[in-house]
Amino acid sequence: MAWDLRTDVLVVGAGPAGGMAALELARRGIGVVVVDRSPFPREKVCGDALLEDSLEILGAVGLEAVLERRAHRVDRVRFSAPDGREFLLEGGFATLRRRELDALLVEEACRSGAQFVDGIRVKEPLFQGEACVGAKGVDGSGRSLTVAAKFVLLATGANARVLGAFGVLQEKRPTAYGIRGYFRVPELGDDREMFIAYDRSFLPFYVWFFPMGGGVFNVGWGIRPDGRGGIPEDKCPASLIRRSPRVARIMAGSSQESSIRAAPIRTGFRGARSCSAGLLVLGEALGLTFPFLGEGISNALISGRVAARVAGRALAAGDVSVSSLFAYERDLRSLLYSRHQGYLAAERWFRSSWVANLFISRAAGSPALGRVTGEILRGRRSAGVVFSLPGMLRLLLRRYGRLGSRQ
Numbered sequence: 001m002a003w004d005l006r007t008d009v010l011v012v013g014a015g016p017a018g019g020m021a022a023l024e025l026a027r028r029g030i031g032v033v034v035v036d037r038s039p040f041p042r043e044k045v046c047g048d049a050l051l052e053d054s055l056e057i058l059g060a061v062g063l064e065a066v067l068e069r070r071a072h073r074v075d076r077v078r079f080s081a082p083d084g085r086e087f088l089l090e091g092g093f094a095t096l097r098r099r100e101l102d103a104l105l106v107e108e109a110c111r112s113g114a115q116f117v118d119g120i121r122v123k124e125p126l127f128q129g130e131a132c133v134g135a136k137g138v139d140g141s142g143r144s145l146t147v148a149a150k151f152v153l154l155a156t157g158a159n160a161r162v163l164g165a166f167g168v169l170q171e172k173r174p175t176a177y178g179i180r181g182y183f184r185v186p187e188l189g190d191d192r193e194m195f196i197a198y199d200r201s202f203l204p205f206y207v208w209f210f211p212m213g214g215g216v217f218n219v220g221w222g223i224r225p226d227g228r229g230g231i232p233e234d235k236c237p238a239s240l241i242r243r244s245p246r247v248a249r250i251m252a253g254s255s256q257e258s259s260i261r262a263a264p265i266r267t268g269f270r271g272a273r274s275c276s277a278g279l280l281v282l283g284e285a286l287g288l289t290f291p292f293l294g295e296g297i298s299n300a301l302i303s304g305r306v307a308a309r310v311a312g313r314a315l316a317a318g319d320v321s322v323s324s325l326f327a328y329e330r331d332l333r334s335l336l337y338s339r340h341q342g343y344l345a346a347e348r349w350f351r352s353s354w355v356a357n358l359f360i361s362r363a364a365g366s367p368a369l370g371r372v373t374g375e376i377l378r379g380r381r382s383a384g385v386v387f388s389l390p391g392m393l394r395l396l397l398r399r400y401g402r403l404g405s406r407q
């Protein structure tokens with residue numbers, strides 16, 4: 001038997017982008033239905049790291065106290081170069097399993113008036129003329145659901161198929177894959193420290209060890225897709241260990257706590273159109289995860305907030321045409337574009353282990369460069385300040401004085 005819902009805004013996908021958008025819309029008194037293909041709470045393959053910008057945004061919507069209780073606090077990040085030199089960055093970070101974080105956001109949205117229906121896979125859009133006015137999906141037992149809406153927010157992560165169905169897909173292939181599992185790693189005693197190892201065989205990406213508390217670490221690494229956009233190699237931990245003697249040493253006494261899983265990543269602010277009439281594309285679906293770093297939770301949250309504001313305005317004006325939605329991409333670009341470009345440049349330079357060694361040793365030896373690296377990670381500066389041609393020259397010549405001025 002089919003069932004139908006009617007609302008102001010349909011949010012498809014309950015990751016950080018969809019959850020944040022639903023929360024902000026509901027708090028404005030706008031009717032919201034959120035659907036997700038997975039029954040919640042659900043796992044999401046992720047490093048589970050919340051950098052300071054993510055924590056700031058979550059704090060700004062009132063989740064500070066609950067994160068204080070449920071997230072694991074991390075006080076520093078140790079970056080290790082291919083040649084073994086290290087740079088330690090102090091800061092206020094955290095980790096929280098995505099199973100918990102995403103459920104937390106959607107619960108908060110529901111407390112504010114949103115309706116959440118999980119286990120619904122959206123298959124196709126509903127159109128009225130040019131405008132998207134809802135979607136059709138199916139639940140786990142094959143029953144179909146239709147949600148009629150005045151506006152749709154597509155926050156479906158790296159799932160290219162659904163972007164194609166809504167006519168906004170520009171690039172089907174992901175830009176990278178992330179692979180992770182949970183391990184006990186006795187070799188890493190410090191539960192308050194994230195460890196990031198740049199190793200010759202993983203560059204420009206890295207292997208991460210993020211503490212989750214209780215001796216468990218989220219261990220993972222990034223890889224490029226093969227020519228057809230698939231995973232190019234065996235994703236078992238043995239392949240990780242074979243590729244890097246240094247990682248092998250760290251993992252020698254480890255025990256595996258979960259299966260190893262991989263997920264595609266869409267980065268670089270590309271791969272989909274940001275809007276069509278009655279529709280905005282959010283978060284990783286829009287390629288908002290950062291290249292090089294693979295961090296995407298903060299950007300997903302930001303896009304959720306901006307989308308809620310733009311959709312709310314369009315609904316109030318009764319105009320959901322593409323021209324009424326231009327502020328969405330404009331605002332996202334002004335917040336994020338230069339940071340994406342900076343990380344793209346960093347990714348290009350870090351293909352060379354010589355550059356990775358140079359940057360990490362210089363950051364360890366220069367308080368000015370160390371401070372700028374912290375600002376980049378906190379989202380205050382673009383990585384372009386270091387990874388542009390003039391920035392690299394300054395790095396070579398140790399001329400860090402000019403890094404003091406914002407770029």
Ligand SMILES: Cc1cc2nc3c(=O)[nH]c(=O)nc-3n(C[C@H](O)[C@H](O)[C@H](O)COP(=O)(O)OP(=O)(O)OC[C@H]3O[C@@H](n4cnc5c(N)ncnc54)[C@H](O)[C@@H]3O)c2cc1C
Nearest residue numbers: 013015016017037046047048049122157178283284296297
């Ligand atoms: C291995 C790995 C490690 C990472 N580590 C970090 C990290 O430590 N920190 C960080 O900030 N970022 C990290 N990222 C990136 C981060 O996971 C993403 O940027 C983030 O999840 C994007 O959020 P989102 O809301 O856009 O999409 P998602 O979190 O992917 O949420 C999309 C939701 O849409 C649902 N959905 C998809 N298709 C449909 C459909 N057809 N119908 C209904 N629902 C649908 C999915 O079930 C999902 O719940 C990592 C990524 C990977 C792969």
